[in-house]
Amino acid sequence: MRYRVSSKTKGISTAQVGNLQKIANIPTSVQVFLNQLFELQEANNLFDSYAASIILSLTNWDKDTFYALLLQSLSSHLNLVTIESALLIQKNNNGISNFVLTFLDKEQQPVFIQVSTRNIYTQTHNSYKVIATLSACPKESQNSNDYYKLKNIIDHIPGYVVLIDQNHNIVFANKAFSNYFGSIKNGKCYEIMKQNKNTCTPCNPFEAFKTGTVSVTDWSPKDRPCAFRVYSYPFDDLNNNKLLLQVGLDITSDVKTQVALNQSEERYRTVSDNLSLGLAVMGKNQLIGLSNLRLQEWFGSNASRGKAFFNLFHDEKLHNPNSPDSPVRLTFETAENHECETSLIINNEQKFFRLSFLPIKTPKGNVRAVIAMLDDITERKKVEYRLAQVKRLEGLSILAAGIAHEINQPLSAVHLYSAGLKVLLEQKKDLSPDKIQERLDLILKEASKIKAIISNMRALALQEKIPDLELASLEHSFHEVKKLLSQQLNQQNIKLINHIDAENSFVLANKVQLEQVFLNIIKNSIDAFSKLNAPKDVNRIILVRSYCLAEPKQIILQFIDNGPGLKGDEDKIFNPFFSSSVTPQNMGLGLSIVHTFVESWGAEIIAQDLTQSPLINESNLPEFQEKRGSLFQITWTIKDNQE
Template sequence: MAQLLQAPTASYTSSPLPDAVSTLLRQLSDTCSSDQSLDLDYVRGFLSSALGWPRKDVLHYLQTQLLETDNLTTISHQLQLQTAGKLHSFPLHFIDMHQQQVTVLVHPRPLRFADGTKRISSTLSLESNFPAQERCNRQHLNLLAILDKLPEFVALVTPQFTLRYINKPFREQVQLTEGDCCYGAFTGHTKSSAEPTHPYLPPFDVFETGSPSFSAWKSPRSGRSYRFLSYPFTDSDGAQLILLMGLDITQLTRFQEKLAITERQYHLITNNLSLAIAVIDEQRNITAANRQFRNWFAINTESYPVSCPAALTEEDESGECILDKTTSLTIQDGKEHECEFSTVRNGAHITFRITACPLHRTKLFSSAIILLEDITEKKKIAQRTQQMRKLEAMSTLAAGIAHEINQPLSALRLYASGLDLMVEQRGSVPVDILQERLEWILRETGTIEDIITHMRSLVRHQGSFPLQRSDLNHAVSQALNLLQSKLDTRAVRIETQLQPDLSPVLALPIQLEQIVINIVMNAAHALESIEEERRIIITTYDSEDGYVRLSIEDNGPGLQGLGEKIFDPFFTTKESGKNMGLGLALVHTFVTSWEGTITATSPLCENKGTVIKISLPQAPAI
């Protein structure tokens, strides 16, 4: 029967099985079913353990050897007895993986199901008179066969560092065989095993300590990494050995190396940023911080957690500390929060912008990452830039004022010189001529007075009052209430598209209203030249870049190529004497002083219609 254990096939033989063999397999099936489906997991497990057959090939070997003449005759005879109601255990003979014959007993027993039907189920066992020593030897051989199929290393090492046993994966990786000395392969030392002065290095320190230990080893042959468990072991002959079990941890080691490289890169990047970065937990302890943060707040340790600096926990004028305004809110709602605060460092006042972002560790936010930026110089530059913008606007205004005043002054000089010349030539001036010339002089002085009045309205309150959190929608509503009668008189229809819950802006409410009034009235004057329906559309909305937008659009004649000139002081398209040309210049000055922008375009077809768009920064969160 030895020739039956040749290379197995992947499935049952293709030829139909005899009825006797099919009946026996159904009796051995776990489900004891009468149909064609078989559940032979029990048979697989028993025969794989008892005979050493590979589990995946058990059914092939079983089927093949059941067809042997002796076994087939026995099965047929026993099934005939079962039909007559006689159930007896009977032997079957198989060839195991070591080419030895083994007797397996089949034990049939009757079963009755709930529906009243009866079936016969059979179990297997090894013959009871199987010699104990042979049984032990067989189990030993089966165990060694199983160890050879393990992917892990298994070896037994003597106190002289020789290999008493080594499984197949160990042999292939270490290139050693049983009886070889393995000390040098694992320690890197080249001493002979005969020398008595061997140091007990891992994994052989078990001989000295008598306790299990772990050690790591990298194969010089393949470059793969392994973790060994060294365990004290007593062989059947009483010899004290080491049981070595090795697990391939190459993938884990490579992952840890990549993780270490990533961490070094992360620390290198964060420690060289100009931003200060820290992680703060719910107890307001710092659990990590980069070099800039430690330098700014004089944290002289990298052992975490540490307490937050006093600058972040002290209460400000509003009675809140910086962490309450940012980190605590972020941990509660999982959203980003930021604010600005000032502190004294090295005797100087420093202004920081702090931003808190949620750190996702669990479903809840247990920590927050804070980023601090020193904006002291930026604030100074912004203040200087704003002042320069104001000076630039004022210089442009002054130039326009000088130009406008120069004309009435020249007329005054001309009229006064004419009167002086008449007095020299005639000695006196006729009353009607004197009255006419005086009226001319009064008219020009009135022009100068109007210019000065508009100039005062332009600079009034500039820099006198701090900016406030202002509602742009409210400013639009108030302005339209004031202008409603004038717009009705001019037959101008107003359409508003105001975003609810619009973000506030930093401005002066009165000046916001003045901006809307000036732009709407300019649009209303432009609409006087058209015959079709006159309309003005006012829109407000928050943009994604942190600005609040105001758009005022009309369907008038358009800019007609004037472009940005409409914001120049004293520029006007109206008849002389009807407008000073300072309305849109005033609007431009207000918007730019609040760090906003204003543009004018004619987007409609044939260059008709005008759209004035204003962008103002959103006010910081309180």
């Protein structure tokens, strides 16, 4: 910073110096030093003063710019720090100090000037004043300026620096110490730093005097929110006086961070210990670093810190940390989550656990630890076992009901053929062997159907091996079912129309099951017509048609009627025991069995109400112009190896 006092300061008296300082707005410490420098000067002219003569003789400055250059030099950073440090020493040393100032001469070369201050009594002011005197600095003494440089560095350390003798007297302290604890004048370390009247017992830093080694302690003053890490170094000065150098680094932020971490850990403990899950954190050696109370409840001391996680289990993949299937090892290697299930005997009770392993990653993506979460699924397993038993019983009940449902029709036929044969025999009519053979063949045929139905239903319900599929004829199934249902169709005046594509009539299915599908879907339509209030002379139509698609290669089989429709039951129509009108003759199993058979062939079946069906092309179906009724569609997708 440059000060513009006046281009000409010749003739300025020493009494006018104070006014010039105020005009220049120079730092307070420089003002104090200038007052000390010119305090006793009696010269009428500034340049006649002893101080000015010393400075001018050493720097060769021009008198016209002397005062401006003097202010500029004293306000330089190096000299300013030196003056401030000297003033601090004067306060604690009865005004006495010695220091060196650095100026630049006319040739811009450094010039060192020794400054000595002392406290003297002046009669003029009738009081003591600190007076500064100047002298040329001997070359060997110029290095004393390094003291102030060092002090400047020490004053900027992020903590306090203090020298203490064996009697607990503070010999030296940096600026930070004064900021933290106040003035050090005539003070003991325990009085200034801890506000104690007596020495501290024990005093950890002073143990360094006994051991002769560095002591490190953490300390927090009771009356202020800060913390220090104190390094105490014992040493002997040049006069063999034993001193203790203490450097107290401010670790307040570190302590606050540690407190926050401790609070976070406490919250983690509170949360984790109240979880129903068992938790463990482990490193690559699979030794437990942390575990919660739940895990320790299950495994006791085996789940404590430092124990091997893999020793908690008996499964090879969990017990052997080097197993290629070890989920912990895989989590470390792949940095991905892994899961597994296992069972153990704990307190004479079998328990089931689901284990989840989650990686903890470094910022670079490396896995540094793994969290293991153990979920006790014992009760869930018990429920699943009971549900499996219930499902098995449900399957058996459906099997029994399904068999009863499906064999009802062929049993009726057997009964009909047997009764007819009995009537003929009772009438003692002459029956040729061929006639009897014909009737017996019909009975045996229906009996074979019953046997096949029972076998197929049992295989489907109990998930046994399903009979091999074969090419079955849609045409043949249609005509067989039409013969069986002809009486019911005639009674309700229902037309059963055949639009099956004869050239693409064969599909991959089970022949007996295919007939049962035709039978149950057509009977469903007949039952639906029976609920209509319309007279029987109104057209009642059940259309069975099939066609082939080229892309994708599919055979489509449709059953369409103009009955009352499904009325929103499309999603439930294939459920077991579902029926809009359950009766002893209608148990609600027919369409459920149809769905089971079709899926076992690898085909698909859907049901739609004609009012919302996009599958009906009205131009090809003039019989269904009213768009009322239901549609069942079975789709076989033909694979290349099936052609």
